[in-house]
Amino acid sequence: MHNDDRIVICESPDIDEAVDRLNEAFNEKRTIIIVGRCRVDYHGRASSKLEPGERIVIMKEDGAVLVHRSKGYEPVNWQPSGCILQALREEDCLIIKAIKRAPREVVTIFFDRIHFLSTFKLMDEGEFSLYASEEEMRRAILMEPSLIEEGFKPIDYERRVKPGFVDIYGVDKDGRIVVVEIKRRTAGKEAVLQLERYIETLKRSLNKEVRGILAAPVISRDARQTLLSLGLDFRRVDPKKCSEILKRKEEKKILDFFRHFTNA
Amino acid sequence: MHNDDRIVICESPDIDEAVDRLNEAFNEKRTIIIVGRCRVDYHGRASSKLEPGERIVIMKEDGAVLVHRSKGYEPVNWQPSGCILQALREEDCLIIKAIKRAPREVVTIFFDRIHFLSTFKLMDEGEFSLYASEEEMRRAILMEPSLIEEGFKPIDYERRVKPGFVDIYGVDKDGRIVVVEIKRRTAGKEAVLQLERYIETLKRSLNKEVRGILAAPVISRDARQTLLSLGLDFRRVDPKKCSEILKRKEEKKILDFFRHFTNA
DNA sequence: GCCTAGGTCCCGTCA
DNA sequence: TGACGGGGCCTAGGC
Numbered sequence: 001m002h003n004d005d006r007i008v009i010c011e012s013p014d015i016d017e018a019v020d021r022l023n024e025a026f027n028e029k030r031t032i033i034i035v036g037r038c039r040v041d042y043h044g045r046a047s048s049k050l051e052p053g054e055r056i057v058i059m060k061e062d063g064a065v066l067v068h069r070s071k072g073y074e075p076v077n078w079q080p081s082g083c084i085l086q087a088l089r090e091e092d093c094l095i096i097k098a099i100k101r102a103p104r105e106v107v108t109i110f111f112d113r114i115h116f117l118s119t120f121k122l123m124d125e126g127e128f129s130l131y132a133s134e135e136e137m138r139r140a141i142l143m144e145p146s147l148i149e150e151g152f153k154p155i156d157y158e159r160r161v162k163p164g165f166v167d168i169y170g171v172d173k174d175g176r177i178v179v180v181e182i183k184r185r186t187a188g189k190e191a192v193l194q195l196e197r198y199i200e201t202l203k204r205s206l207n208k209e210v211r212g213i214l215a216a217p218v219i220s221r222d223a224r225q226t227l228l229s230l231g232l233d234f235r236r237v238d239p240k241k242c243s244e245i246l247k248r249k250e251e252k253k254i255l256d257f258f259r260h261f262t263n264a
Numbered sequence: 265m266h267n268d269d270r271i272v273i274c275e276s277p278d279i280d281e282a283v284d285r286l287n288e289a290f291n292e293k294r295t296i297i298i299v300g301r302c303r304v305d306y307h308g309r310a311s312s313k314l315e316p317g318e319r320i321v322i323m324k325e326d327g328a329v330l331v332h333r334s335k336g337y338e339p340v341n342w343q344p345s346g347c348i349l350q351a352l353r354e355e356d357c358l359i360i361k362a363i364k365r366a367p368r369e370v371v372t373i374f375f376d377r378i379h380f381l382s383t384f385k386l387m388d389e390g391e392f393s394l395y396a397s398e399e400e401m402r403r404a405i406l407m408e409p410s411l412i413e414e415g416f417k418p419i420d421y422e423r424r425v426k427p428g429f430v431d432i433y434g435v436d437k438d439g440r441i442v443v444v445e446i447k448r449r450t451a452g453k454e455a456v457l458q459l460e461r462y463i464e465t466l467k468r469s470l471n472k473e474v475r476g477i478l479a480a481p482v483i484s485r486d487a488r489q490t491l492l493s494l495g496l497d498f499r500r501v502d503p504k505k506c507s508e509i510l511k512r513k514e515e516k517k518i519l520d521f522f523r524h525f526t527n528a
Numbered sequence: 529g530c531c532t533a534g535g536t537c538c539c540g541t542c543a
Numbered sequence: 544t545g546a547c548g549g550g551g552c553c554t555a556g557g558c
Binding site (some may be wrong): 424485 | 545546547548550551552553554556557558
């Protein structure tokens with residue numbers, strides 16, 4: 001067993017040692033990994049039962065819990081962050097309880113064999129950046145409205161309409177009001193119906209013609225059908241190109257800044 | 265370092281050892297846990313960049329990959345099952361690539377410090393059972409149609425309507441066609457619109473009146489408004505009660521079976 | 529391959 | 544707190 005402030009690793013710990021290590025880790029908000037044989041009960045919005053088998057359990061410093069089997073992306077049982085963790089011994093069993101309230105949900109893990117238990121203080125300040133999201137598409141269209149069509153002029157974005165938000169709100173070259181609904185992947189029926197709802201609401205409240213444009217990389221056949229029958233338009237917009245446009249504009253901004261400095 | 269067929273644990277392995285262990289694990293379809301300092305790139309449907317920090321990386325026998333930070337339920341980067349894994353050394357860096365095709369997506373993990381690396385052959389045949397799901401609600405309603413209303417008679421379930429599926433299709437006590445849409449949690453606008461779409465399609469194709477009933481534990485205020493204005497009904501149905509009904513019916517079945525035996 | 533719908537979805541955001 | 548929509552959603556099931 002290795003033990004310092006940062007890392008604790010126990011191979012085949014007995015139950016009492018495991019309970020001690022876990023309580024220590026809960027107090028110090030350490031991240032925990034356990035590999036061993038366990039069964040799991042869950043009661044909350046639904047219920048579930050997982051029969052015994054060997055799994056990986058991760059418990060994080062914010063109270064998130066994940067039970068992973070040997071296959072698949074998803075945990076078989078889990079608890080999102082913010083729950084209270086307890087470890088106790090009962091007979092020859094290590095019992096871990098993860099309790100969340102509102103709604104009350106309880107995950108109980110019963111280990112009858114612990115292959116290994118490890119706790120860490122993870123140092124992680126690294127920034128995470130995501131590109132080509134719907135938000136980036138919106139920003140790119142606002143900076144380069146011709147991505148929608150020539151003469152399009154955005155007026156507002158994330159505009160509240162009844163309950164919901166119009167992605168971009170503007171006018172076309174002929175002064176007609178335009179509503180743009182953005183999707184970062186194949187637009188389906190829901191996207192069309194969403195757009196239609198906004199337009200109906202706006203038409204009634206403004207008592208004017210309102211154009212609807214669905215901006216997405218692709219549109220499904222059915223959705224296109226519905227779109228056309230409702231008199232709405234589709235405009236192909238690629239999220240990656242939007243991301244590149246933003247990057248270029250950012251670079252230009254910085255360049256202009258330095259140019260200004262040089263000239264000054 | 266401990267090493268047998270089932271478990272391999274390496275504390276602070278050097279990069280060459282890590283590469284060896286990983287390739288061994290990929291070949292033998294072992295589950296892998298690495299804790300260390302890394303940065304991560306992702307390119308695919310979107311792109312992302314994660315700056316260096318200490319994280320937990322899990323690689324499963326089916327090619328699923330998870331990169332977990334010290335907080336939160338969700339992995340910051342991941343790859344679902346079915347991707348190809350590679351490990352290689354480049355300078356003082358352990359590089360792990362997880363590649364998926366259709367659509368092509370690549371996650372690259374660069375470790376510059378490995379606190380510990382562990383590989384397992386997890387034995388897990390335990391069955392997983394989920395209760396109070398939408399599927400259990402459907403089965404309960406089929407066995408006990410009065411959960412919807414007196415005189416309701418189901419005819420079919422998961423019935424294909426254009427593209428989409430009607431949860432339950434049947435007739436009411438007056439012989440009118442009924443479509444039931446089930447939701448296991450608070451029904452919102454989408455649920456109402458979904459039901460409305462099915463009804464519109466069925467009305468046109470059957471050229472008859474069609475009733476729509478939304479069955480859920482609760483309905484949001486807005487959704488109820490829309491529902492009523494469309495002339496549809498809401499019926500409160502609790503997923504847990506459905507689960508209990510099923511359990512009782514199952515028990516009765518077993519009891520009847522033994523009674524039959526005793527009498528025979 | 530596309531498309532639809534569920535999920536203990538989780539998560540952020542806003543009334 | 545409820546409600547709504549996004550997500551690299553993932554996953555299962557149909558066609």
